[in-house]
Amino acid sequence: MTTATTEDFRFLQGFLHDRSAIVLGEDKQYLVESRLLPVLQRHGAESIADLVRALRRGDAAVETSVVDAMTTNETSWFRDAAPFEALRTYVIPELVASNVTRRRLAVWSAACSTGQELYSVAMLLDSEFSDVASWHLDLHGTDLSTAVVERARAGVFSPLEINRGLPAAHLVRYFNREGARFVISDSLRSRARFQTFNLARPWPQVQDYDIILLRNVLIYFDVDTKRHVLESARAHLRPGGFLLLGTAETPRGLVTGLRPVSVGATTVFRREES
Amino acid sequence: MRAMVVDDSRAMRSLLRQILLHLGIDVVEAADGRAAVEMVEAGPVPDLALVDWHMPVMDGLELVVELRSHREWRHMMIMMVTTESEHENMVRALLAGANEYLIKPFTADAVVEKLGLLGLHCAAAPSGDSYGGGILP
Numbered sequence: 001m002t003t004a005t006t007e008d009f010r011f012l013q014g015f016l017h018d019r020s021a022i023v024l025g026e027d028k029q030y031l032v033e034s035r036l037l038p039v040l041q042r043h044g045a046e047s048i049a050d051l052v053r054a055l056r057r058g059d060a061a062v063e064t065s066v067v068d069a070m071t072t073n074e075t076s077w078f079r080d081a082a083p084f085e086a087l088r089t090y091v092i093p094e095l096v097a098s099n100v101t102r103r104r105l106a107v108w109s110a111a112c113s114t115g116q117e118l119y120s121v122a123m124l125l126d127s128e129f130s131d132v133a134s135w136h137l138d139l140h141g142t143d144l145s146t147a148v149v150e151r152a153r154a155g156v157f158s159p160l161e162i163n164r165g166l167p168a169a170h171l172v173r174y175f176n177r178e179g180a181r182f183v184i185s186d187s188l189r190s191r192a193r194f195q196t197f198n199l200a201r202p203w204p205q206v207q208d209y210d211i212i213l214l215r216n217v218l219i220y221f222d223v224d225t226k227r228h229v230l231e232s233a234r235a236h237l238r239p240g241g242f243l244l245l246g247t248a249e250t251p252r253g254l255v256t257g258l259r260p261v262s263v264g265a266t267t268v269f270r271r272e273e274s
Numbered sequence: 275m276r277a278m279v280v281d282d283s284r285a286m287r288s289l290l291r292q293i294l295l296h297l298g299i300d301v302v303e304a305a306d307g308r309a310a311v312e313m314v315e316a317g318p319v320p321d322l323a324l325v326d327w328h329m330p331v332m333d334g335l336e337l338v339v340e341l342r343s344h345r346e347w348r349h350m351m352i353m354m355v356t357t358e359s360e361h362e363n364m365v366r367a368l369l370a371g372a373n374e375y376l377i378k379p380f381t382a383d384a385v386v387e388k389l390g391l392l393g394l395h396c397a398a399a400p401s402g403d404s405y406g407g408g409i410l411p
Contacts, residue, residue, distance in 0.1 A: 164383065165390075167374070168374050169368065171364065172368065175361075176361065177361050
């Protein structure tokens with residue numbers, strides 16, 4: 001049976017919130033059932049109740065599959081255009097000027113999905129900021145889902161994925177065709193590193209970033225988690241560094257010390273110096 | 275805005291027409307490169323040409339070369355829409371003067387995003403959300 005009982009749905013709501021901080025509304029029962037169908041097949045389960053039993057006894061493989069299935073991985077190259085235009089015209093030029101003696105730039109795509117966002121930044125840096133090529137570049141991507149992190153690391157994309165917002169000039173410059181798939185060039189892949197990371201959990205003492213891309217993630221969280229994530233992001237930005245959020249997201253009322261800067265059709269948030 | 279869809283498949287022309295009309299773009303159709311050149315010569319010159327590669331009479335690459343040989347048509351944006359995805363051929367099309375490249379199959383969203391890359395911002399997306407385009411052959 002592929003429908004979830006109220007009790008199973010409650011358990012799944014709690015499980016997902018515990019593992020990912022994602023808030024699953026009462027109206028999302030259909031979404032749960034449709035997304036868990038492939039998980040049932042993969043693990044040979046006959047019903048949602050079977051899956052819930054596996055989760056209750058702590059079956060790690062099922063836990064990973066359920067989290068992967070329930071997280072949204074919508075992405076495209078240079079997604080939404082305006083944030084990348086802001087990076088090109090304002091954010092990166094500002095950082096190139098301020099980091100010229102350090103010769104270092106660190107970018108974190110904090111919900112990187114299959115890697116398109118981070119690789120888009122890599123292409124932007126390579127094609128438009130040649131003076132940065134000799135700097136120490138740290139291009140870091142993380143995502144909650146193990147499956148998408150593995151795909152990002154592999155850098156292999158289908159034609160359907162390649163079509164989504166990738167300029168043709170970048171396609172021929174940065175990808176090689178292998179059979180029916182497109183593989184990102186070694187020069188870009190070797191500059192990017194990808195890891196699994198749960199934003200809702202305590203953040204490690206990692207390096208300071210110049211740019212954090214945290215786009216279309218906060219919308220899935222409750223207020224406390226949003227505050228935790230935003231405070232952590234601010235703390236992990238270098239003074240003068242930039243936070244980019246999704247169009248419908250804002251730090252207003254949740255965290256201080258991030259100054260909004262309008263750039264073209266979008267707003268970026270700059271960590272204040274002190 | 276006016277677009278010319280050049281493809282020997284009637285079904286493909288119909289699909290692209292549907293997407294473009296939904297975006298508020300007028301559409302004319304040609305079934306091969308030669309018919310497309312005649313259509314442009316007769317005017318009005320379209321703002322955008324969506325060009326298949328493998329067609330009878332005159333193929334897509336020959337069409338791009340022909341269109342780009344006329345200075346008075348240079349404002350026309352050209353996007354290849356084709357199953358041809360050999361790296362070398364994509365480079366040839368771009369060097370010949372194509373501005374963008376869309377590989378079949380594609381989603382309606384991908385068409386919108388590619389038009390955005392060409393600076394052609396459309397009236398409305400073909401679907402309510404950003405992932406509802408479905409897969410078109």
